Amino acid sequence: MxxxxxxxxxxxxxxxxxxxxxxxxxxxxxxxxxxxxxxxxRYIDRSQFHTVESLDPELGEVQLRxxxxxxxxxxVGKGLRLNADFTDxxxxxxxxxxxxxxxxxxxxxxxxxxxxxxxxTAYRDRLNMAHPELEKVVPGEVRKGGLLQPVYPTTEKARxxxxxxxxxxxxxxxxxxxLGGKFPESIDAPLRDSLGLMPLEAALREVHVPTGxxxxxxxxHRLKFDELFFLQLRLLQMKVLSRQRERGAVFAKVGDYFxxxxxxxxxxxxxxxxxRVLKEIRADTATGQRMSRLVxxxxxxxxxxxxxxxxxxxxxxxxxxxxxxxxxxxxxQHFRTISGMLKGMPVEVRLLTGSVTQAARRPILEGCADGxxxxxxxxxxxxxxxxxxxxxxxxxxxxxxxxxxxxxxxVGASGGSATPxxxxxxxxxxxxxxxxxxxxxxxDLDVSSIDELPxxxxxxxxxxxxxxxxxxxxxxxxxxxxxxxxxxxxxxLIDESEKVDLKHLTDGYExxxxxxxxxxxxxxxxxxxGEDKDFEMMRFKDGKSxxxxxxxxxxxxxxxxxxxxxxxxNADRFGLAQLHQLRGRVGRGADQSYCILMTTYQLxxxxxxxxxxxxxxxxxxxxxxxxxxxxxxxxxQGTQQSGMPQFRISxxxxxxxxxxxxxxxxxxxxxxxxxxxxxAHATMAATLDRLxxxxxxWARVG
Numbered sequence: 001m002x003x004x005x006x007x008x009x010x011x012x013x014x015x016x017x018x019x020x021x022x023x024x025x026x027x028x029x030x031x032x033x034x035x036x037x038x039x040x041x042r043y044i045d046r047s048q049f050h051t052v053e054s055l056d057p058e059l060g061e062v063q064l065r066x067x068x069x070x071x072x073x074x075x076v077g078k079g080l081r082l083n084a085d086f087t088d089x090x091x092x093x094x095x096x097x098x099x100x101x102x103x104x105x106x107x108x109x110x111x112x113x114x115x116x117x118x119x120x121t122a123y124r125d126r127l128n129m130a131h132p133e134l135e136k137v138v139p140g141e142v143r144k145g146g147l148l149q150p151v152y153p154t155t156e157k158a159r160x161x162x163x164x165x166x167x168x169x170x171x172x173x174x175x176x177x178x179l180g181g182k183f184p185e186s187i188d189a190p191l192r193d194s195l196g197l198m199p200l201e202a203a204l205r206e207v208h209v210p211t212g213x214x215x216x217x218x219x220x221h222r223l224k225f226d227e228l229f230f231l232q233l234r235l236l237q238m239k240v241l242s243r244q245r246e247r248g249a250v251f252a253k254v255g256d257y258f259x260x261x262x263x264x265x266x267x268x269x270x271x272x273x274x275x276r277v278l279k280e281i282r283a284d285t286a287t288g289q290r291m292s293r294l295v296x297x298x299x300x301x302x303x304x305x306x307x308x309x310x311x312x313x314x315x316x317x318x319x320x321x322x323x324x325x326x327x328x329x330x331x332x333q334h335f336r337t338i339s340g341m342l343k344g345m346p347v348e349v350r351l352l353t354g355s356v357t358q359a360a361r362r363p364i365l366e367g368c369a370d371g372x373x374x375x376x377x378x379x380x381x382x383x384x385x386x387x388x389x390x391x392x393x394x395x396x397x398x399x400x401x402x403x404x405x406x407x408x409x410x411v412g413a414s415g416g417s418a419t420p421x422x423x424x425x426x427x428x429x430x431x432x433x434x435x436x437x438x439x440x441x442x443x444d445l446d447v448s449s450i451d452e453l454p455x456x457x458x459x460x461x462x463x464x465x466x467x468x469x470x471x472x473x474x475x476x477x478x479x480x481x482x483x484x485x486x487x488x489x490x491x492x493l494i495d496e497s498e499k500v501d502l503k504h505l506t507d508g509y510e511x512x513x514x515x516x517x518x519x520x521x522x523x524x525x526x527x528x529x530g531e532d533k534d535f536e537m538m539r540f541k542d543g544k545s546x547x548x549x550x551x552x553x554x555x556x557x558x559x560x561x562x563x564x565x566x567x568x569x570n571a572d573r574f575g576l577a578q579l580h581q582l583r584g585r586v587g588r589g590a591d592q593s594y595c596i597l598m599t600t601y602q603l604x605x606x607x608x609x610x611x612x613x614x615x616x617x618x619x620x621x622x623x624x625x626x627x628x629x630x631x632x633x634x635x636x637q638g639t640q641q642s643g644m645p646q647f648r649i650s651x652x653x654x655x656x657x658x659x660x661x662x663x664x665x666x667x668x669x670x671x672x673x674x675x676x677x678x679x680a681h682a683t684m685a686a687t688l689d690r691l692x693x694x695x696x697x698w699a700r701v702g
């Protein structure tokens with residue numbers, strides 16, 4: 001049986017079939033409950049009064065109190081207009097109406113005071129106000145309506161059906177008048193009261209019909225808490241239940257592979273962060289439950305060593321390990337790096353990518369199936385049906401945001417013929433995301449951060465230069481090239497765009513060849529064939545070309561330790577995460593590295609913040625925080641595929657403390673009652689079931 005909140009929106013007085021259709025298609029409002037959850041995005045404070053003297057077009061909508069006089073009509077037909085003078089103790093402003101004149105004119109003829117509300121605009125060096133709202137002041141009478149007026153998001157199509165902000169406000173007001181125990185509480189009363197939260201129905205009424213600033217603040221806090229709490233509850237529930245269901249191989253011992261590598265082959269001392277993360281991985285893999293851990297850290301923070309030592313832990317316990325990378329180039333690089341690190345150790349490491357021939361593939365597949373291949377490194381080729389393992393204990397997924405959820409699930413689906421367990425999964429990301437976003441996007445995973453660079457790594461010196469300083473920049477490049485270094489020059493476009501005047505790649509490539517005749521220049525972009533791109537990248541890696549002109553295809557590419565300068569043209573056109581990722585292509589060797597951000601003088605406020613952030617810090621976590629504030633959670637790399645529900649009222653760039661509280665409460669509950677079977681959790685269990693039934697993305701979370 002449907003609840004009141006599930007009543008179709010057409011049944012609300014003032015809606016009907018036609019408007020109902022528009023509410024559904026344009027605003028996603030199908031029921032009474034969904035209308036109540038279509039929240040205002042701001043409020044107009046009608047308790048504040050301005051004076052005529054203080055008006056400015058920059059103010060936006062304002063409210064004034066005064067008298068109306070000199071009402072006059074001019075023009076004929078469609079050109080008819082109504083004008084009047086509005087006067088307070090500081091001056092006079094002209095009011096004007098082009099529509100609804102026959103309804104407005106009688107109102108203006110009443111003597112006495114009016115309250116007007118509208119936006120002042122400049123016209124012929126004078127201020128006027130078009131179509132202001134009018135309210136007659138009745139001495140001794142309390143004003144109708146709240147002093148905080150909600151403004152609702154809407155669309156052009158909805159506006160055409162009189163479902164503008166005001167129209168939606170009228171419908172919501174009508175619905176709020178029907179409340180009275182009809183909207184179910186979502187959190188069990190003892191918990192709600194212990195957290196000092198406003199009852200849900202009261203919060204919904206207050207957010208649409210505010211009685212004051214404090215009450216509105218409490219209502220918004222309650223609604224934000226609900227939104228974040230139930231997401232965390234779902235994520236943690238999935239995490240606990242999957243752990244209970246999914247057993248993992250027990251890595252009980254640390255043996256010769258791990259210890260031999262640590263004592264004899266490790267090229268440098270591990271950082272404190274690397275040791276901490278390895279300890280977390282060892283603890284996870286010793287429990288008998290399947291590990292799902294994300295390790296995030298900047299380029300160069302030493303994630304590959306952590307991954308390798310985790311794989312050696314699997315080998316010590318009689319299991320195989322696999323590592324999946326998003327591109328052949330990256331898979332080959334991992335293969336070379338890991339094979340080099342394991343030099344002299346009895347470990348069978350093989351590479352499997354799409355370009356491995358059938359003849360070469362056969363012994364690799366046989367070795368995987370019989371267990372003689374101990375570490376397999378590759379691309380999507382690893383999840384083909386032909387690849388069968390003997391006993392796969394650990395899967396490492398590099399640059400995990402570049403794989404779909406299903407691909408990640410498939411690679412971790414089966415441990416092979418000799419083990420009943422699914423392999424442990426270790427996801428790696430060089431694109432750090434802020435803690436608040438990690439809790440939301442990866443709430444069902446354990447998250448580790450490698451937040452310090454290995455000793456001896458020099459921070460990349462980043463500078464911002466304008467086009468007028470190009471000759472000086474070229475001089476600096478020549479100095480570096482003569483020292484034997486290599487240079488990347490990155491452009492945002494391949495071809496000239498008619499819409500934006502950018503220095504495009506082909507033009508830039510020709511100019512660089514002209515200006516640097518004594519050096520070999522390579523070019524790489526997204527429209528080249530894969531083998532041509534790889535050929536150019538390998539030429540650059542091998543030192544056969546000195547300058548590589550490229551688009552962002554090099555964002556995830558091979559290590560070139562000798563490349564110590566990165567020039568990013570039109571740097572204001574790139575997002576912060578992308579700028580940081582590109583900068584990470586240099587700074588891989590012992591030499592001091594540089595990143596030069598080139599722009600014109602015309603920069604937006606956000607572009608300036610991005611560039612200043614890049615110059616100020618090399619810390620990817622700090623950069624991610626700024627990026628989140630500038631772009632919002634929806635645009636941060638990789639979050640789109642996470643199954644993260646769209647927030648209606650929360651903003652995780654600002655609501656971190658509420659998210660933290662919601663997470664802690666959800667954690668306490670799921671640790672003791674993950675199925676929410678306890679009578680004290682009955683209300684929350686019903687709410688979660690309802691959310692999963694109503695919203696596809698809620699069913700997908702986790």
